[in-house]
Amino acid sequence: MSVALAAARLHGPHIDWGGLSPILALLGGAVVVLLVGLAPRREVRRLVASGLALVAFAAALGCTIWQWDASKSIVSGALRVDDLALAVNLILVSAGAATVLLSWRARASGEAGHGEFYALVLTSTAGMSVLVAAQNTVSLFLGIELLSIPLYVLCATELHRSPSLESGLKYLVIGSVGSATLLYGLAMIYGATGSTDFDAIASAIASGGLASDPLLLTGIALVVVGLAFKSSVAPFHQWTPDVYEGAPTPITTFMAVATKAAALGIFLRFFDVALVSAQVSWAPALAALATISIVVGNVGALGQSSLKRLLAYSAVAQAGYLLAGVVVSTRAGARATVFYLAVYLLMNLAAFAVVVARERETGLGDDIAAVEGLGASRPWLAWPMTIAMLSLAGIPATAGFVGKLFLIQASADGGYTWLGVVIVVGSMVSLAYYLRVVAAMWMRPGPSLGATEAASPYPAIAGGSPEADPDAIGTSTPAAPPAGDGGPGAGAREGFQPEVVGLALAAGAATVFFGIVPSPLVDLARAAGNSLLGLF
Amino acid sequence: MLRSYLPALVFLLLGGVVGLAFALLNHRLGPHRRVAHKQDPYECGLPSEVRRGFRFGISFYLVAMLFILFDIEVIFLYPVAVRVRAFGAFALYETIVFIVLLAVAFVYVWRRGALEWR
Amino acid sequence: MNIGWYLAVSALVFCIGAAGVLTRRNPVVILLCLELMLNAGNLALIGFARMWGNSQGQVFAMIVMVVAACEVTIGLGLIVAIYRRRLPIDVDELRELQG
Numbered sequence: 001m002s003v004a005l006a007a008a009r010l011h012g013p014h015i016d017w018g019g020l021s022p023i024l025a026l027l028g029g030a031v032v033v034l035l036v037g038l039a040p041r042r043e044v045r046r047l048v049a050s051g052l053a054l055v056a057f058a059a060a061l062g063c064t065i066w067q068w069d070a071s072k073s074i075v076s077g078a079l080r081v082d083d084l085a086l087a088v089n090l091i092l093v094s095a096g097a098a099t100v101l102l103s104w105r106a107r108a109s110g111e112a113g114h115g116e117f118y119a120l121v122l123t124s125t126a127g128m129s130v131l132v133a134a135q136n137t138v139s140l141f142l143g144i145e146l147l148s149i150p151l152y153v154l155c156a157t158e159l160h161r162s163p164s165l166e167s168g169l170k171y172l173v174i175g176s177v178g179s180a181t182l183l184y185g186l187a188m189i190y191g192a193t194g195s196t197d198f199d200a201i202a203s204a205i206a207s208g209g210l211a212s213d214p215l216l217l218t219g220i221a222l223v224v225v226g227l228a229f230k231s232s233v234a235p236f237h238q239w240t241p242d243v244y245e246g247a248p249t250p251i252t253t254f255m256a257v258a259t260k261a262a263a264l265g266i267f268l269r270f271f272d273v274a275l276v277s278a279q280v281s282w283a284p285a286l287a288a289l290a291t292i293s294i295v296v297g298n299v300g301a302l303g304q305s306s307l308k309r310l311l312a313y314s315a316v317a318q319a320g321y322l323l324a325g326v327v328v329s330t331r332a333g334a335r336a337t338v339f340y341l342a343v344y345l346l347m348n349l350a351a352f353a354v355v356v357a358r359e360r361e362t363g364l365g366d367d368i369a370a371v372e373g374l375g376a377s378r379p380w381l382a383w384p385m386t387i388a389m390l391s392l393a394g395i396p397a398t399a400g401f402v403g404k405l406f407l408i409q410a411s412a413d414g415g416y417t418w419l420g421v422v423i424v425v426g427s428m429v430s431l432a433y434y435l436r437v438v439a440a441m442w443m444r445p446g447p448s449l450g451a452t453e454a455a456s457p458y459p460a461i462a463g464g465s466p467e468a469d470p471d472a473i474g475t476s477t478p479a480a481p482p483a484g485d486g487g488p489g490a491g492a493r494e495g496f497q498p499e500v501v502g503l504a505l506a507a508g509a510a511t512v513f514f515g516i517v518p519s520p521l522v523d524l525a526r527a528a529g530n531s532l533l534g535l536f
Numbered sequence: 537m538l539r540s541y542l543p544a545l546v547f548l549l550l551g552g553v554v555g556l557a558f559a560l561l562n563h564r565l566g567p568h569r570r571v572a573h574k575q576d577p578y579e580c581g582l583p584s585e586v587r588r589g590f591r592f593g594i595s596f597y598l599v600a601m602l603f604i605l606f607d608i609e610v611i612f613l614y615p616v617a618v619r620v621r622a623f624g625a626f627a628l629y630e631t632i633v634f635i636v637l638l639a640v641a642f643v644y645v646w647r648r649g650a651l652e653w654r
Numbered sequence: 655m656n657i658g659w660y661l662a663v664s665a666l667v668f669c670i671g672a673a674g675v676l677t678r679r680n681p682v683v684i685l686l687c688l689e690l691m692l693n694a695g696n697l698a699l700i701g702f703a704r705m706w707g708n709s710q711g712q713v714f715a716m717i718v719m720v721v722a723a724c725e726v727t728i729g730l731g732l733i734v735a736i737y738r739r740r741l742p743i744d745v746d747e748l749r750e751l752q753g
Contacts, residue, residue, distance in 0.1 A: 013626065031640055038647045113648075138714045145721045152728050162739055169732045173684055176725055177675055180691035183718060184668055187695050187711075191661075191702035196710045597734050601727045608723040611716055 019074040019081040021063035022089055023133075026096075026126035029056020030119040037115010045114045050100055053118035057097040057125075064089045071531060077197055078139040080269075085133040087338055087528035088265040091345050092132070095258040096125040098349050098507075099250050101499045102356050108164075108248035112157035121254065124150040128258055132265035135273075137186040137196040140266060144182065144230060147262060148175050151255060155247040167246025174229065174239040182226025188219030189274075198274035202534065206277040220275060220282050224289070227270075231263030233289050233323065234296035237316045241300075244312035249359055249366065252308055253352035256315050260322070261341045267326045268334050268532070276534050279329050286327045287419055293320030294426035301433045307355050308366040310433060311348070314392060317430060318344060321423055324407050328414025330536060335522075335529035336406035342521050343391070343399040346511045351388035353504035354381050357497055368437065373446025380501055382441045384508030389434040391511045394427040399514035399521070406525075595653050602645060609638060660701030668694035685729045692722045 017024075029052060036049045064086050071082045079085075099121055103109045109117040127146025134140040152175065156168025190196055192215040193204035210216050225236065232240040244252045275282060297317025304310040322344070325337030354374075355366055358381070364370040374382040391400030404427060408420040514521050529535075612634060620627045645651060667690055674687030696715040703711025 013623075031637070034644055035640065038644065136710075138710070138717060141714070142717055142721070145724070149721075149724050149728055152732070156732055156735065159735060159739075162736075165732065165736050165739060169681060169729075169736065172725070172729055172732060173675065173681070173688070176688045176729075177672070177691070179721075179725075180668075180671070180688060180695060183692060183695035184698065186714075187698040187702065190699065190711055190714070191657075191705070194702075194706040194708070196714060594734055594738065597730055601730050604723050604727050608720055611719060615713070615716070 013076065016072065016074045016081075018063075018067060019070065019072055019079070021067065022060045022086075022093070023126050023129045025056055025059040025063050026093075026122050026129060029053060029059070030122035030126065032056075033122060034115050034119040037113050037119070046110070049114040049118050050104060050109075053100045053122060054097060056122055057093050057100065060125075060129075061090070061093045061097075064093060069527070073135060075139075078136055079130065079133040080135040081133060082531035083527040084265065084269065084334070084338070084529075084531045085129075087524050088132040088261055088341065089129050090524070091261045091342055092125055092128045092258050095254060095261070095345055095349070096121055098353075098503055099254040099258075101503055102250035102253055102353060103248075104499055105360065105497060106248055106250050106356075107160075108154075108157040108251065111159045112153075117154070117157060120150040120154050124154070124254070125258065128262035131262045132269070134266060134269065135198050137190065137198075137201075140270065141179075141183055141186060143262075143266070145179060147259065148179065148230070151175075151251070151259070154251045154254070155243060157251070158248050163246040164248060167243045170239055170246075171243045178226045178229025178236070180226075181222050181229070185219045185222025185224075185226055188215055188222065192216035192219060198270065201274040202276060205275065211278045211281055216278065217281055220278065221285070223270070224282065224285060227263060227267060228289060231260055231267070231319050232312075232316055233319045234293040234316055237293070237296065237319075240316055241304075241309045241312040244315070245306055245308045245366070249308065249352065249356045252311075253349065253356070256311065256352065257345050257348050260315065260319065260344065264319075264322050264326070264337055264341055267323070268337060271326055272329045272334060272532050272535055276329060283327050283329065283416075286323055287416055290320040290323035290327060290419060291422050293317060293323065294422055298426050298429045298433075301430070304433070305368050306366050307368055307371070307437070310368075310437070311351060311355075314430065314433075315348075317426060318392070320426070321404065321407055324411045324416070324419050324423060327419065328410055328416055330410065330414050331529040331532060332406075333410040333414055333529075334532050334535065335525040336403070336410040338528040339406055339518075339521055339525035340403035342524065343403040343511070343514065346507045346514070347388045347391045347400055350384040350504050350507035350511060351392070353500050353507065354385040354388075357381055357500045357504065360497065368440055371437065372440045372444040375442035377446050381504060384504035385441060386438050387508040387511050389437050391515065393431045393434040397512070397515050399511045399518065402515055402518045593654075598650055599653075602650060606638070606642070657701055657705045660704075661698060664694045664697040664701065666694075667691075667697065681729070681733050685726050685733075688729075689722055689726060692718055692725075 033049050033052050033056070036052060037045055039045050039048065067081055068086055069083065070086070073080050100118060103117065103121075124147050127143050127148070127150070129143075130139055130146060131143030134143050152168055152172040155171050156165045158164035186196075189201060192210055192213050193201045193208075195201055195204060205211060205216065227233075228236040229239075244255065247255065271279075271282065271286070294317050297313050297315070297320060300316065301310050301313035304313060322337055322340055325333040325335075325340070327333070354371070358364070358370040358374070359366055362370045371382075371385065374385070387398060391398035394401045394404045404423060408423055411417065411420040411423070613631065616623075616627050616631055623630075671687045671690030671694060674690065675684055678684055678687060696718050699711040699715045699718070703709060703715075
């Protein structure tokens with residue numbers, strides 16, 4: 001002990017820079033991008049800030065791959081770097097990079113200031129990285145707040161549009177209730193077990209026979225509620241459609257994909273590591289939540305005419321599918337969840353990229369009318385959307401089908417066959433609304449050109465907003481010419497958006513590719529599942 | 537046991553009696569003159585500028601928000617101060633990193649003009 | 655002193671906060687109630703830290719304090735932004751988005 005203390009006095013605690021490197025890359029990038037936001041010229045701010053954000057994401061991706069196959073605890077046991085954390089990190093960083101691409105021409109980033117916007121995306125991603133690597137309840141809470149607080153601001157970045165501000169405040173209030181509930185639950189678990197460390201909690205539960213301790217069970221219940229708020233699991237999902245619809249579409253994409261991956265990642269780690277010996281107590285509750293989510297999400301999506309609301313309800317249903325892999329708490333379940341998270345990233349990126357592109361092209365917002373007749377007029381956009389919808393519904397030869405197959409198999413093997421049946425029935429119901437979108441694209445005539453010309457994309461533009469970037473206001477007049485390379489915020493009627501179309505095509509192609517050749521993703525998911533050492 | 541509270545009780549009673557007696561005597565014996573200034577909220581100093589329906593300006597909220605943030609950050613220096621001997625030079629490096637990060641935030645806030653009073 | 659009393663107070667504060675969030679309509683008051691909920695968690699954490707005689711709960715509580723300050727700052731910022739847009743400052747009137 002005294003030797004260790006003396007060593008600490010001389011050198012300080014050992015710091016594993018390699019293990020920390022993905023998070024450091026993201027946070028360092030955030031600081032630099034924030035300072036670039038102070039550059040005097042607008043074009044410099046826009047190009048350099050988004051370019052550096054992409055560089056930071058690429059660096060984080062590289063560091064994640066560099067650390068692959070690591071299995072170590074860092075920051076005196078606060079974080080754990082293993083294949084589960086790294087696999088989910090790959091998903092998160094890709095989602096962040098895609099968000100930067102989608103925001104390239106967005107009005108939101110111009111209005112909030114480019115530096116702030118991209119710095120917030122980077123910070124939020126760093127919070128997610130902390131969350132999926134969390135190995136004690138303190139870093140769990142810290143990660144969840146670090147991912148949420150920038151998102152509250154990002155939702156409200158379209159300052160001229162009141163639904164955006166409104167969604168930010170709504171998300172803040174509901175998200176904070178979720179955080180407070182989660183915190184209270186974590187406090188109770190600490191009270192019951194005397195530790196904040198996941199492994200210590202697990203051994204305290206196993207050795208102390210705490211599996212039916214009322215304090216612990218109350219704590220677990222509150223934690224489930226708090227995490228369900230964050231991952232939009234029904235019946236704690238009511239904020240999801242409102243916030244998804246109000247937020248700027250690139251941010252909606254980020255929330256849909258990255259937040260879900262991070263929340264499910266911590267679901268896996270917290271429940272399958274810390275609480276694994278109390279599985280008999282929480283598994284039925286989680287299974288019930290998954291069922292409610294599947295039913296509520298799929299029924300709610302049926303009547304929606306807004307694509308973003310439809311995808312929001314679909315996200316609620318998909319959260320239910322994903323929870324099935326957590327409920328069984330087997331390695332197969334963890335594998336299935338990680339696999340589906342990766343697939344979920346691809347499917348949703350394809351769908352949301354098309355929504356972003358059509359929003360800027362037609363001025364019809366995210367209404368389903370915006371994609372009508374797309375098959376004839378813009379097949380390059382129609383195909384990714386079609387693939388995404390079919391894959392979300394689970395049609396064979398798409399990655400979504402393989403993912404659902406793994407989830408159903410895991411639930412059947414884990415003794416929850418009925419949950420597998422619920423997934424199948426839910427997918428069948430979901431075909432109704434996914435096919436409606438496909439039908440609108442291929443079987444309806446496109447909106448007449450005159451109608452789109454007349455429709456003013458942003459009726460609330462007049463006046464701008466006092467705190468917007470002063471130079472962003474100038475571009476908010478609807479008459480902004482559709483310039484070749486498109487100034488920031490000239491997004492009302494954008495002609496050619498190579499990065500958005502390219503992203504949609506790439507994500508759509510990957511969805512089909514992994515539907516036919518799933519083995520690369522299976523390897524990723526297997527490594528992630530095997531890193532949960534306590535499971536079989 | 538209870539007896540030890542007796543002096544406190546006597547003290548409270550005496551305080552109340554003396555205070556009431558002086559207030560009553562003042563009211564009975566003192567001269568009463570009605571002057572307009574007597575009706576003001578304050579008898580001395582400048583007349584109050586605050587009217588009903590007054591709202592704090594935006595700048596006030598901005599500065600208040602920044603104050604909350606920069607004020608609460610000092611909490612992270614307390615544990616370092618408590619355990620400074622155990623870590624030695626490492627504590628110094630950590631503190632410097634922390635202060636530099638705060639300085640970045642400060643420079644940003646300053647250059648964006650959030651500290652100007654409008 | 656028995657840990658039960660600390661827990662009872664913290665549960666009471668948590669419930670007051672939750673009730674306030676659900677029933678109040680002024681966003682500033684809602685922010686206050688959110689702070690109550692978080693601080694109820696802090697009280698429980700520190701009570702338990704005392705009970706177990708380790709410092710993990712205290713470290714947790716300190717981090718929660720900073721997080722709570724960040725949340726209230728963001729909340730105030732959003733309220734100011736909404737106020738500048740002359741939107742109604744009453745959560746019940748924020749009706750543009752509705753499921």
